[in-house]
Amino acid sequence: MNNITGKAWVFGDDINTDLIYPQICYTLPEAEKPFHAMEANRPGWATLVEAGDIIIGGKNFGTGSSRPAADNLKKLGISCIIAESVNGLFLRNAVNTGIMAIEASGVHDAVDEGDTITVDLENCKITDMVNKRSVAFMGLPPFLMEIIENGGIINVLRAKGLLGKPL
Amino acid sequence: MNIVEKILLNHSTEPVKTISPGDIATVGVDRAIIVDMAALHPEFVDNPPLRPFDPDKVSLVFDHYVPAPSIEIANRVNRLRKLVSRWGIRDFFDTGRGGISHVLGGELGWFKPGSLIANTDSHTIATGAFNTLGRGLGTPELMNIIATGKTWFMVGETLKAELSGSIRNGSSAKDVFFHIASVTGDIPGKNIEFAGTGIKTLGMDERSAISTMCAELSAEFAVFPVDDILRNYMDSAGVGDYRAIAPDRDAEYFDEIHIDMESVEPMVAMPDRIINNVKPVSELGRVNVDVAVVGSCANGRLSDIRDVAEVLRGKKINRNVRLTVTPASRKVYMEAERLGYLSTIIEANGLVTNPTCGACLGGHMGVVGDGDTVISSTTRNFKGRMGSSRASIYIASARTVAISALYGYIKGDLNE
Numbered sequence: 001m002n003n004i005t006g007k008a009w010v011f012g013d014d015i016n017t018d019l020i021y022p023q024i025c026y027t028l029p030e031a032e033k034p035f036h037a038m039e040a041n042r043p044g045w046a047t048l049v050e051a052g053d054i055i056i057g058g059k060n061f062g063t064g065s066s067r068p069a070a071d072n073l074k075k076l077g078i079s080c081i082i083a084e085s086v087n088g089l090f091l092r093n094a095v096n097t098g099i100m101a102i103e104a105s106g107v108h109d110a111v112d113e114g115d116t117i118t119v120d121l122e123n124c125k126i127t128d129m130v131n132k133r134s135v136a137f138m139g140l141p142p143f144l145m146e147i148i149e150n151g152g153i154i155n156v157l158r159a160k161g162l163l164g165k166p167l
Numbered sequence: 168m169n170i171v172e173k174i175l176l177n178h179s180t181e182p183v184k185t186i187s188p189g190d191i192a193t194v195g196v197d198r199a200i201i202v203d204m205a206a207l208h209p210e211f212v213d214n215p216p217l218r219p220f221d222p223d224k225v226s227l228v229f230d231h232y233v234p235a236p237s238i239e240i241a242n243r244v245n246r247l248r249k250l251v252s253r254w255g256i257r258d259f260f261d262t263g264r265g266g267i268s269h270v271l272g273g274e275l276g277w278f279k280p281g282s283l284i285a286n287t288d289s290h291t292i293a294t295g296a297f298n299t300l301g302r303g304l305g306t307p308e309l310m311n312i313i314a315t316g317k318t319w320f321m322v323g324e325t326l327k328a329e330l331s332g333s334i335r336n337g338s339s340a341k342d343v344f345f346h347i348a349s350v351t352g353d354i355p356g357k358n359i360e361f362a363g364t365g366i367k368t369l370g371m372d373e374r375s376a377i378s379t380m381c382a383e384l385s386a387e388f389a390v391f392p393v394d395d396i397l398r399n400y401m402d403s404a405g406v407g408d409y410r411a412i413a414p415d416r417d418a419e420y421f422d423e424i425h426i427d428m429e430s431v432e433p434m435v436a437m438p439d440r441i442i443n444n445v446k447p448v449s450e451l452g453r454v455n456v457d458v459a460v461v462g463s464c465a466n467g468r469l470s471d472i473r474d475v476a477e478v479l480r481g482k483k484i485n486r487n488v489r490l491t492v493t494p495a496s497r498k499v500y501m502e503a504e505r506l507g508y509l510s511t512i513i514e515a516n517g518l519v520t521n522p523t524c525g526a527c528l529g530g531h532m533g534v535v536g537d538g539d540t541v542i543s544s545t546t547r548n549f550k551g552r553m554g555s556s557r558a559s560i561y562i563a564s565a566r567t568v569a570i571s572a573l574y575g576y577i578k579g580d581l582n583e
Contacts (some may be wrong), residue, residue: 014353014440014442016440016549017549018547018549018550018551018552019549019550019551022551022556023528023529023530023551023552023554026204026207026530027207027237027239027240030209039556040550040551040556041550059353059355060353060355060385063353063355063385064289064547064549065288065289065303065547066287066288066289066303066304066305066306067204068208068305068306068307085355085356087355087385088321088323088355088356088385088387089289089302089303089304089305092304092305092308093305093307093308096305096307096308096311097307141191143191143319152307153307153308153310153311154210154214154307154310156311157214157216157310157311157314158214160314161217162216162217162314162315163214163215163216163217163310163314164214164215164216164217164218164253166212166213166214166215167212167213167215167246167247167249167250167253
């Protein structure tokens, strides 16, 4: 997988799934859902996101429900989520929808909002290209990277012939 | 090994002899539960798994949107119903038949001690009351599990929580949980194992309330040991073929906490989060409420409805409060009706709804509006959780919710 580069948006601790994917999203048309991300804690933010942007979070990013919060960020154009810690269920949902979610201790203070960030996947290093600060991270296990590289678990299951006709 | 590690080892699909923190455990699941929310995930209804790994180990439970609150949702769940014949699912619980999956599963004996349950919903950790590992996994992972019968867990360290004494009068298991939360903070990626002499004073409703709420600590698993209370419960559910799991003598825990349940007074979680945000009701000061809700997998159980009825018997709730009471399952609903709890609540001007997750997720049956102050026995109080992001949601026990509905402001039993 290639390195990821994008502009940073910095969020705090405990950004939860209900902020990322508010209840009303469930019944909205697919194209509208992403624009409701973070509307309760950061109104208007979703409209400012450009394709490839990166989210920097604090502790326990994505805590809460099993709703497709990671998928909503992916569809908004976010290329990668990097946080002090990532909630286990959110991490699973991120991998399964094909978006990188990385835990990197110290990243929240190292990165300034608006700076361009590079994620070096081979050397497991995140660098703020403006202030030049870097932090290391622990890579995901290979079997999870493989799911991400395939664009998510649905693609993996489809390739194995395990999915059926629409209901 | 501790209980979590032993149950994972027993379900491992790899030839491993032990499981410890840091391992990735690949496991086979005993049951996969799909809830109606899957209908709202296009990737599921557009590409459902071709066939389940074992149709008798897959349950379909309608609980979040019961009955369907809009044409859109009615149409989507109609698509989901087609799975029943396509896959040959035996355990299908449609509107009017079952209840909230985490409560229904206990009633039906699905959560056999020592077993491993997968469910899309994040409160699946509720199964821990039954010495069962359960984890909410999201819809895409459930698709993988249904297709293959397998999933994986990154094994976390385990906290031992030693419970002593018994819950004091006027307090409840919810208050004990809030006290635990105030001691532990959140523990993402980690597990909790309960132990101690206090457990025998807790019925299955109380244990379930505590294990369910551990989802709010971001715990992976929260599991109770097996004792006579659980064995008798399984006997009454007609389930005998299980392999209960106790911790080894040399089981390892990353920390141990001691909770004296006797000392816990009624507690409340203030709006927007539970972690680092709870206090005794007696220290809250006056907070007037507009909406009171009793329900959910945590606290819409029979003992909760009983507590509400005891508080409200022969009285009327405050004229400024709208009270909604939502039994967690058909069985709870019927028992509460038979025991006269529902008529007591209705006579007090409370609204009793059919079983559903309902107001807890802000989907229907009690959606709250801008400026509403809510006291609720449900599970989660994130901003916007129950409707408007401009509502303030306080979480407490069913008893505290009922007392607050009576007085019009948040009030706990020891405060009178």
